[in-house]
Amino acid sequence: MFITDAHCDTLRSIGVDRAAPESCAVTAQRLAQGGVGLQTFAMFAGGKGPAGTPYEDGLAMLGAIDKLGVPVYTGNLPETAPETPHGILSIEGGEMLKGDLKKLEQFDQAGRIRLIALTWNHENEIGFPAKAGPKGHLKPFGRALLQRMDQLGILADVSHLNEDGFWDIYDQMELPPVASHSNCRWLCPVPRNLRKEQVRAIIEKGGFIGINFYTYFLTRRGSSNLEDVFRHIDAICEMGGENVLGFGSDFDGIDSWPEGLANPADFPALLDVLRRHGYTESVIAKIAGENFWNLLKRAEKKRLG
Ligand SMILES: [Zn+2]
Numbered sequence: 030m031f032i033t034d035a036h037c038d039t040l041r042s043i044g045v046d047r048a049a050p051e052s053c054a055v056t057a058q059r060l061a062q063g064g065v066g067l068q069t070f071a072m073f074a075g076g077k078g079p080a081g082t083p084y085e086d087g088l089a090m091l092g093a094i095d096k097l098g099v100p101v102y103t104g105n106l107p108e109t110a111p112e113t114p115h116g117i118l119s120i121e122g123g124e125m126l127k128g129d130l131k132k133l134e135q136f137d138q139a140g141r142i143r144l145i146a147l148t149w150n151h152e153n154e155i156g157f158p159a160k161a162g163p164k165g166h167l168k169p170f171g172r173a174l175l176q177r178m179d180q181l182g183i184l185a186d187v188s189h190l191n192e193d194g195f196w197d198i199y200d201q202m203e204l205p206p207v208a209s210h211s212n213c214r215w216l217c218p219v220p221r222n223l224r225k226e227q228v229r230a231i232i233e234k235g236g237f238i239g240i241n242f243y244t245y246f247l248t249r250r251g252s253s254n255l256e257d258v259f260r261h262i263d264a265i266c267e268m269g270g271e272n273v274l275g276f277g278s279d280f281d282g283i284d285s286w287p288e289g290l291a292n293p294a295d296f297p298a299l300l301d302v303l304r305r306h307g308y309t310e311s312v313i314a315k316i317a318g319e320n321f322w323n324l325l326k327r328a329e330k331k332r333l334g
Contacts, residue, residue, distance in 0.1 A: 031110045031160070031318035032296050033067040033142075034200065035239035035275055036119070036188070036210040036266050038282030041073040044093030054280040054292040057098030060114035061211065062294035064307045066318060067115055069143065070097060072136075073282070074122025078151030083125040084132060089295060091140050094118070098136045103167065104142045106329055110322050112254045117325070119144035119209065128154035128170045130177050137181055144209055145178065146186035147171060147194060156194040159220040167197040179203045182332025184237075184324070187211075188221065188277070195227055203238030203330055205256030212246045221246055225268070232270045237324050240279020244285035254288040275321040 030232040042048040050056060072090040074083035093107065094116070101116035118140045126132040136142050147167070148158040155171035157164070167175070175198060178185060184192055186196045188211045200205045208231065214222035221325045223231075223238065231238055240261050244253040265274055276299075280292060289298050296317075303313050 030064065030300065031322065032063065032065045033069075033275060033318040033321040034065055034278050034280075034293065035069050035207075035237065036070060036071055036121075036241075036277035036282075037280040038071055038073050039116075039128070039280065040070040040090045040093060040097065041075070041086075042281050043090075043096050044090035045075065050096055051096055059113060059292045059294040060099060063264075063292075063296040065114055065296060067117060067322065068099065068113045068293070069119050069193065070094070070101070070116050071119045071121040071146070072125065074120070074125045074149055076150075078149070079124040079127075079153050081323075083122060084127050087120070087136060089127040091136065094140065101140070103139070106325060115140070117143045117195055119146070121146040121156040121186070121189070122148075122149035122153070123147045123174070123250075124151070124153035127179065128176070130173065132189070133174070133177060133181075136313065137183065142183055143328070144184045144186040144207060146209065147174070147190050148186055149189050157191045158189055159191050160189070164193055166193045171197070172201065175202045175215055179331070182328040184190045184328050184329070187227075188241075192224070199230050201235065204331065205324075206231055207237040207324070208277075209237070209239045211242040211277045212241050213264050216261055216264055217246055218246055219246055228265055228268055228270060232268060232273050233322035235273065235324070237267060237273050237275060237321055238270065239275050239321070240289055242278045242280070242286050243283040244287065247287065253285070253297055255289055257288055257304060258287055258290065258299060259302050262303070264313075271315055272320055274316045274319070
């Protein structure tokens with residue numbers, strides 16, 4: 030079964046923090062063991078916001094993609110989903126663009142950016158974060174960015190973004206909103222998770238939600254297991270979301286994960302939980318990888334069209 034993961038922070042660890050690739054949770058070997066055909070590697074801007082060196086870090090991460098151990102698609106995707114592990118790139122934290130559309134084009138030409146999380150946890154030139162951020166709509170650069178992303182077939186990733194920003198994307202963008210690594214706020218009330226209205230809006234537009242494996246976004250108990258992941262998946266399916274669901278593990282960006290789901294080699298155990306709960310193979314295949322793949326292809330077509 031084709032499996033995709035919409036978010037991990039491995040490229041930051043290797044490209045900026047100089048971690049040895051084999052010390053990361055996401056490795057070529059574990060992706061192959063788990064049957065992951067497509068891993069999204071986020072170019073994470075880092076924790077300092079615009080005051081750091083997000084643009085320079087972005088360049089360093091672009092320069093480190095050959096250390097990931099899997100081929101990264103820096104041009105068009107193949108016609109059919111890959112059978113061996115491959116990577117694609119996203120940006121997490123729009124401060125990497127320094128308020129300049131030319132920087133977006135530079136990154137996109139060099140590595141083909143598929144998704145941009147407009148903010149991380151800091152206010153930037155684009156807008157405001159979900160986490161302890163002030164209320165506010167996207168700034169003028171944010172609105173201009175959405176337009177250019179639509180033209181380039183780059184999806185807006187609302188994980189980390191505040192609610193006003195979410196609805197700006199919903200209203201202003203042709204491409205649907207994507208939450209690459211966020212869960213259900215009504216099951217685990219943290220600002221990084223989505224409200225029901227947001228989930229409904231993503232379903233309506235045919236976007237995507239990647240379930241995040243971070244314990245503290247799954248439950249308030251302080252520890253988590255595969256059933257906690259299932260609860261979030263099932264809640265979105267109950268709302269009619271089987272065509273927008275997938276995974277956004279956040280591996281190499283989290284320090285606590287469900288028991289039995291520590292790295293990409295454990296994906297089959299998660300799919301088995303869906304089977305035990307009576308999910309059909311065709312629904313599991315959609316959640317495992319088809320939904321994200323189909324949306325990526327849809328976005329790419331828009332770029333070419
Ligand atoms: Zn994140």
